[in-house]
Amino acid sequence: MSPRVTRLVLGLAAPLLALVAAFAITSLVLIIAGDPVGGVWSTILQVPAERNMANIINNATVLYLSGLAVAVGFRMNLFNIGVDGQYRVAAFTAAVVAGEAWLPGYLNTALAIVCAMAVGAAWAGIAGVLRATRGVSEVISTIMLNFIATGLVAYLLRKVAVREAGSNEIGTKQIPEGSRIPSIPFSDNPAISLYGFLVIAAFFGFLFWFVLNKTRFGFDLRATGQSTTAAVASGINVTRMTIGALLISGAIAGLVGLPILFGDAYAYGSTFQSGLGFAGIAIALLGRNHPIGIAVGALLFAFLDEQSNPLQIIIGVSPDIVAITQGVIVLTVVISYEVVRRYGVRLEQRHVAAALEKHDPAGPASPTDSTTKGVSA
């Protein structure tokens, strides 16, 4: 096998190993608690109905963006735990901007999306600046910024909120019909459809791949993530890259709440979904910071969430059991990637040794051979 094929096979083996381990551990928990293991898995693993399928894809869209946002940071060895705060500040901003409808139709939508990205970027940028200029760990600062975001949004929401008719909930003004993102039909039943934002999410996934793998900026970012010291020696401005990476991560985080906002809720209220940022961390790890992998991870998490819903009704088991599975996946995936990575390095070293043996029967350690071969060339 060529090294690339080997790496691909190993790359697939790792998450599979992790999933098997996570399912095993979850089963163990179920057995200890005395819940029916078989019933739980057969409920979760049944083929989803059309409606559930649509829900899975829609939730996956949201989780995908969250995973992408975290992955940008990971690629540079930065830990953006603050996606949670970033997307809520951003979604709130977008809801206010879109609700005010200063521009007509989709211009309004576009403006709101840009504002969301800018606000998300700025919120993450605080952590970036603190890290780059004051050496403050982005882990701690983004955690703190999450809570500050919670307070800030709650306060501002109360300032601008309108009370929805017949409900105690408060929210921003409804986004006008013309600025909502149309949904994608998914079945004959018009009530079952996909977020139109799916297309935008996929576009950002492609952009992520393109920028990271094809552009100089992406190369710099990855190089910095692999070795800060080598990056500095190669002429990369690490300070600028740190701030840049967190700005981009925050900008993508700014998109996380928007599929819901423009495709479902049409306003930001006090019950707007929270906690999506932490799922993003798990999904980025599972998907190995690769846009395709993240998509698979997001679908898996959304699948588990959706399929566990009827557990309570059908067999009387709390659906929260899948949260244990999801959390365990985070651990097993990291462990199995590390195990597989070490195995891969050993394999490759052996491969190199074998290839050189063939190529040069004298063996690689012989001191006298071809010391001048390179010079004459």
Added chain:
Amino acid sequence: MSTPAQAPAAPPAGEAPLAVRLRGIGKRFPGVIANDDVNIDVRRGTIHAIVGENGAGKSTLMKILYGVQAPDSGTIELGGEQVSLASPADAIKHGVGMVFQHFMLADNLTVLENVVLGAEKLHGIGGDARAEITRISDAYGLGIEPDHLVESLGVGARQRVEILKVLYRGARVIILDEPTAVLVPQEVDELFDNLRGLKAEGLAVIFISHKLDEVLSVADEVTVIRRGTTVRTVDPVGVTARQLAELMVGSELPSPSTEASTVTDKVLLHVAHLSLPSDEGRPLLDDISFDIHKGEVLGIAGVEGNGQAELVESIMGMRKGATGDVVLNGRDLSTTSTRGRREGGIGYIPEDRHRHGLLLDAPLWENRVLGHQTREPSASRGLIDKGAARADTQRIIDEYDVRTPGVDTLARALSGGNQQKLIVGREMAGAPILLVAAHPTRGVDVGAQGAIWAHIKKARREGLAVLLISADLDELIGLSDRIEVILRGRLVGSFDPSHVTPQQLGSAMTGARDETATPTTDTPTSGETA
């Protein structure tokens, strides 16, 4: 390199009882034989030096003796009793103590805490321990205050804390791994006085070094290790540094030979008044000025830690706070970024290829792009040109004889020599006009060493200016057209390599100048070298 070869008369080697007896020690790592059939006897009340080149297996041997690693074969006897050492704790129990080259001290703990750590049972962690530390410190003249934070101590004091740690545990055998590498000459003298004090108390001191003058001045016996095995044990009285060196390197070392000078009058690199303060304001570099001409190799000699790394990184623009002029081919780069300097025509072979030269977990072709992200053929218009980068990586692999199955292999999987050849090939690919090479052959096999030397000579012939930093005096003398000596951040002497002796350089490097040296600071001797 203190006073030469007047060690106090050693007790005749045959009399004192054996403290350490190693027989047939062997240790293999995947693909490397670190030790093979090592046999050493160390007697009480002696200083026993173990010398060998970098990578000869000295450190592995000492880790085995200190229980950090287990030998694959062979026996260890301590005080006549055969032991097996599974951990440092075992070694300590058997009276073996080790002073590591990189100090094993926790900065944020006090001297007392560092010393008693792991040996709390002896005297507790309070007043008794403090009294014992003071007693030992006074007895051996170490001058250690138990309640200072280690963070606040200088290098020499830290080393004395390390020695105190070992003594506190009642060690009878003390291993010092390259203890002088980080010291300035006065501190070396003080250390040697301390060691002689230990010897007088009947301790066995094992002293690892590759600095032969030091070894000859302090040791009672010298064991030479080459390629993982003991070559011979000699009495330092009656052996010269030259003879020791021959034992160390054997006869296979390809010696760099000087060629006809290619130095021209055109100044390519002009460095003037380059200074760099440390965080505490101490000068790391102090008013350094020199020129390098087209076709000239300027070698920088010096004991490690005297500003070489800082000089290189300041020229590369990697150090904030550096002041002074760096002018490349008439273009002032003093305020330019590292990337700008590289684009301006500087190739850079860093000292530590794993930290600064490579992305170990990236394929070779990506490593080819590293440092050349902005230039053809790696990139065009902000995009990485993967095809061209791969093709050019293959060219480097062929031309520079990098032993690898292909361009997709991870850099980590290559041997050190092949990694280094890839780096040399990459840096030459950018068509540089100045090559900054820091220890270009450190830790590479002999074959790769010869190849890299040949490449540097070829580059010089083609009109490159080369700044060569090396700890290997033979390399410096063989490759350089001129040698500047750096000491405590200052250039202290300029030598013509065709006339200089290692002894002259050595004295300049340690600040102990003798009359035979002819320092000609700031006067480039361009054009005249043979």
Added chain:
Amino acid sequence: MSDKVGVIVPDAKAAPKKPRRKLSVGWVLIGLAVALFLLSVLRVVTGADDLTSSGTIAATLIATMPIMLAGLGGLWSERAGVVNIGLEGMMILGTWGAGYFGYHYGAWAAVVGAILMGMLGGLIHAIATVIFGVDHIISGVAINIIALGAVQYLASLTFVGLPGGGQTQSPKIPDVPTLTIGPLSDGLKDIEDQGTFLVSDLASVLRALVTNLSSLVLISLLLLVVTYYVLWRTSFGLRLRSVGESPAAAESLGVKVLRYKFAAVLISGGLAGLAGGFLAMVASSNYRDGQTGGRGYIGLAAMIFGNWRPGGLLGGSALFGYTETLGLRQGGTSVHALLLAIAVLALAFGVWQVRKGEAVAGAVVVGLGALLGALYLSIDEVPGDFTRMTPYVITLLVLAFASQRLRMPAADGQIYRKGSAG
């Protein structure tokens, strides 16, 4: 002996450091006294009486303890070099443990149950980080996810159908004994009610300490002292700290690095679990879903604020607990009064910094002080949302402007593999 090349001259830097490490708990007591004095002045100036009422003090005590216990958990773990952002999850596990064991086996079983459940979280963190070498942050995030799911799962498994229990809450947990010294309490109340400057304030503090004082508060404070003693005065503590400062050095001296890290993380989990138990038993009277409300993170913040030292941690917890309390009780006006104090302090600190030569940081702080002063004059009440943000904002500011004073364990967060010595 010459120290010519020494990076730092020994006496210059060691001297100011030594007294600080010896007096840390003492300094905090002095600090608390000063804080009381300032609050007393503030109370008299602004007339916000609730600033130092015994009710406020008692509530502060109860709000402080979970934060402090979580912070202690963080301290144990990070002193051994393992970053623990799983504190929140371990606290969550503790709340369920208190609810379950408390209902079935009584008050003290609740305490033990909370500790054991926290230790279970610690065990996962220890296995992941110490044995498998998983990144500490990732493991912490995973534990927070697992713990949240686990308690929700466990709650619906164990509390549904019990009297007062359900999917989101446990039945009532029996109380641990409380301490009241009746006559003293009444006497102090009289003094407090007089409203005399400083005397009444002191009386209200003492009264809070002798009226309905939960034994868990005493235990928590005792644990702080025990932590200080064990970590700084015993060889076990020395080894544990050495593992967090320089594991390679520790291993080279025969310290079993991984074993100490493992133990530290387990203890950390136990303390965090107890913090959760405290929330369920003292701050409330049963397990409730979402009870921790991010206090694990506040504990982490308090630990950073306290510069990884028990005394500082107590100060940080008290500060955060106090603001939390003010936010809950008639909130607005008290916090509003506090704004004035902070503005004045910030101005003074900023001027001091400028005079010390740190012009930029000083100017920023002065600006901040002026802004707060202006805010004080322009509004009448601080919204509760901002009160709740206070701990996080303070921590960010401390990190941004005083990070050079912070000294975290040198090997904190680094993954250590056996055999790295030498």
